[in-house]
Amino acid sequence: MARRTPEGPPPPLAVQKLRIRYAKRGRLRFSSTRDFARALERALRRAGVPMAFSAGFHPHPKISYANAAPTGTASEAEYFEISVTERVDPEAVRVALDEALPPDLDVLEVVQAGPGSLAERLEASVWRLEMRGVTVETLAYAVERFLEVEVAEVTRMFKTGAKTFDVRSAVVSMVATESEDASCAILQMVVRHTTPSVRPDDILTALHAVTELKPPVPPLVTRLAQGPLLTAAAGVADPLAADKEAVGS
Amino acid sequence: MHTRTAGDSLFPALEPLLEQVSKPIQYVGGELNSTVKDWDCGGDVTVRWALMYPDAYEVGVPNQGSMILYEVLNERPDVLAERTYAVWPDMEALMRADAVPQFTVDAHRAVGDFDVLGISFSTELGYTNLLTALDLAGIPLHARDRRDGDTIVIAGGHAAFNPETIADFVDAAIIGDGEEAVLMVSDHIAAWKSEGMPGGRRELLLRLARTGGVYVPEFYDVTYLPDGRIQRIAPTEHGVPWRVSKHTVMDLDAWPYPKQPLVPLAESVHERMSVEIFRGCTRGCRFCQAGMITRPVRERSITGIGEMVEKGLAATGFEEVGLLSLSSADHSEIADLTKGLADRYEGTQTGLSLPSTRVDAFNIDLANELTRNGRRSGLTFAPEGGSERIRKVINKMVTEEDLITTVSAAYGAGWRNVKLYFMCGLPTETDEDVLQIAELAKRVIETGREVSGRKDIRCTVSIGGFVPKAHTPFQWVGQLSAEDTDARLEKLRNAIRADRRFGSSIGFRYHDGKPGIVEGLLSRGDRRVGAVIEQVWRDGGRFDGWSEHFSYDLWMASADTVFGASEWPIDVDWYTTRDREESEFLPWDVIDSGLDKEWLWQDWLDSLDETEVDDCRWTPCFDCGVCPQFGTEIEIGPTGKTLLPLTVLGAGKAAMAEAHTHA
Secondary structure (H helix, E strand, O other): OOOOOOOOOOOOOOEEEEEEEEOOOOOHHHOOOOHHHHHHHHHHHHHHEEEEOOOOOOOOOOOHHHHHOOOEEEEEEEEEEEEOOEEEHHHHHHHHHHHHHHOOOEEEEEEEEOOOHHHHHOOOOEEEEEEEEEOOHHHHHHHHHHHHHHEEEEEEEEEOOEEEEOOOOEEEEEEEOOOOOOOEEEEEEEOOOOOOOOOOHHHHHHHHHHHHHOOOOOEEEEEEEEOOOOOOOOOOOOOHHHHHHHOOO | OOOOOOOOOOOHHHHHHHHOOOHHHHOOOOOOOOOOOOOOOHHHHHHEEEEEEOHHHHHOOOOHHHHHHHHHHHOOOOEEEEEEEOHHHHHHHHHHHHOOEEEEEOOOEEEEHHHEEEEEEOHHHHHHHHHHHHHHOOOOOOOOOOOOOOOOOEEEOOOHHHHHHHHOOEEEEOOOOOOHHHHHHHHHHHHHHHHHOHHHHHHHHHHHOOOOOOOHHHHHHEEOOOOOEEEEEEEEEOOOOOOOEEEEEOOHOOOOOOOOOOOOOOOOOOEEEEEEEEOOOOOOOOOHHHHHHOOOOOOHHHHHHHHHHHHHHEEEEOEEEEEEEOOOOOOOHHHHHHHHHHHHOOOOEEEEOOOOOOOHHHHHHHHHOOOOOOOOEEEEEEOOOOHHHHHOOEEEEEEHHHHHHHHHHHOOOOOOEEEEEEEEOOOOHHHHHHEEEEEHHHHHHHHHHHOOOOOOEEEEEEEOOOOOOOOOOOOOOOOOOHHHHHHHHHHHHHHHHHHOOHHHHEEEEEEOOOHHHHHHHHHHHOOOHHHHHHHHHHOOOOOOOOOOOOHHHHHHHHHHHHHOOOOOOHHHHHHHHOOOOOEEEOOHHHHHOOOOHHHHHHHHHHOOOOOOOOOOOOOOOOOOOHHHHHOOEEEOOOOOOOOOOOOOOOOOOHEEOOOOOOO
16 A cells, blocks of 8 residues: 555645744743743644644644743743744734733744844843842952953753863853842843853853852843844844844835 | 741742752643632632642643633632642752742642642542642641641542542542532532631531532541451441432533633643543443443533534644543544534644544544544554453453454554553453463554555554452452563563564553552552551652652552551452452442442453443443432433534634735
8 A cells, every 4th residue: 555645735835934032031931942832833823823834744833943041041032933824914923922822921023034044143142140149249259250261161961961161252241230139139141152052050150160159049040132243332133133124125 | 937828929939949840830830721810709708729630740730620620610709729739859859948838830829728629539649649748738647637727638530439548638538520519519618618617627527528429538437347358337427428429410511611721831741632522431341440430421512512622722722632531432423523523623733633442443434534634653442351251351342353354444544553452460361361462463463464565564562450440340359469460461572572473563561560559459448558658658659650759669568567567467468469259348338439239240240251231322221320329311412413614713814914005
């Protein structure tokens, strides 16, 4: 007997690609990338977004995720792309999708994709760490020591085993500031996306190794932005700016 | 502990712990369609339920029973229900270190703040997790030590059909369908509260016991014979019945729950939405406790099912719907139903599945219909017994020819893997009966290669150890020992491996006999077994349903200690491998499942004679006793209705379409 092949016409073609920014807030910072993917696929169905699917017996919706923040960190700047089979109004998709996702997974921006790769524009992230139980003086001292060193190596477990890598070179800037809450200092930093990726907890590990800084409770970590690295201001630009420009033209 | 007002959120204390545990998402709640209500939503008479499924979140969250009760209770304006699950050992250790009590995932309230802790036991292997939850919640472990103001602990689920094993730990047990029963209990609690809680918890429990539908162990006295058998279990209070009746919901269309199934962010064991298409089963498989205790058969109508599927998908966005029941192909309108649903959802990337299918070529047609354009990977059938003879003993009316015809149709339709489920340790079973499984599997492969013309088809044989259960015709029979089970499975495995032509196409999956012995001890135990559960728990026993946590040695050592110190000649074998006589008073005789004990014994004798009994849906009543006992009857179609075509998904698309003003 011949192998079965799906009957009927091939799936409808994608006619439009959308780029989407969302935030992961509150208790849903504990969701993983896979948790989000599950929630998103269901929300897209509930919202009735005309998703494009891959062909074959087990079609998958065409979604690509870019550089998700680790489980346990909050984010104001997570990105993914979807392809649809009918042209849609991006703002209407934003409203419908936001409504369909659980509270604390908030869809902030939807734009039609212009030319170029989104993933390539995500060169660096701005991180904000609320260091509970740490004074700004202690933190500022630690930052100063850290910025003085040229190399700060940490070791982390990967699927393939333990790997040791430098985190200092990925740190573009690092600043300690006061918070409204006196029992807490703020660490803000711009970190370049490298391989292996340097995560905020790697930097905390390195800070501890270099300066003995050890927060009594784990800090609240939030990614404020990610995008093209701005050389002069040591910040990042809006990665969707090019897309918005392309639509506007 | 800091001072806390009842109903306050524990989240601030919990949050730092979440940074340190595996899969923290399971503890944060916020699932789509979950509900958080005001702690005082019903004023002074608010009735508050914490509902627990005593296993990990990933197992508990898709549980249909818990989901139904959660929704039914929360629909009542003066009642609130939240969910709690067993926490993993890493979380338990941190909670103990930081004095964080057992919490609900919805609003992170302390379980000890609720009026009722309702626990649904699908399996007896969740008992140690109950003790962890009680201890973390600060609720005294023993019902007798609880005082006014302590949470009332109520067990339900199939395992509660023998509540005696956990009599030390629960205040009450509710037997059978929970939908109406939890509302009845809520009404009693609300009334008792509005009267100013006269007589405290004892009075409330007495009121519940006197309804005849709630078993309260403390109002029953157990006396024993010198040889360890129970002499009798008798009520100690006026108005408390000798036997407690199970609850039966008759009109499933009137209870279309869950209407808004929970959609967890975390991965769970069932990544689909389930719609229960009927409840109960009268096939009469003698080993099957579920089939015996859920009689009579009550169907949901085809239109009722269609509506639940439609609304449920709209509320959840799930990509697959399972049509759930004990034997789904037996629904009187299953062909129209599967075709109607397949038509409705064609082209919407919505999968439909039919778990629990019979060995029957008709099922292949249904399965083909449900996978019109989907992948045909595996189909599962349960012949249960390897030999023709043993299948007659268990009343699984499937002949070898039925099975071969069925798998032939399956491989012919493009299915690549057929999974066959069997049991080992059935009453009267010999090595020969089990070795017959190997012969059957070989014929399946031979047939499959013939009809498909392919060499790469597979058959997976999966075997579980049989555990005799309460309220079945096998409730008197001695269980096969773990050693004998393992020896028999070893012989079967060798027989399959040794076959050069077919052996490599046959997969073999089995569990050793040890967990079955513990399950057997717990499922046919009496209240003297409670001390064993407690000893195991005190020595670290947790999550007994998980092979990486289960410790047979711990259970056996604890049982030796506890039974060794008892005044009776009892041990684990006494509870598990011992044959009982007809006249023995069984611990679960206090529970009226509707089945006549005389009928069950007669069915056991029929089993020994290898006499088969038909399904009463299509043949005259054979007097199992359920319908006359509760004034119920079989509720089945056909209704003659059909599912109309419907625009079922993507209704939101219109609102999203781009305005045609684009240049």
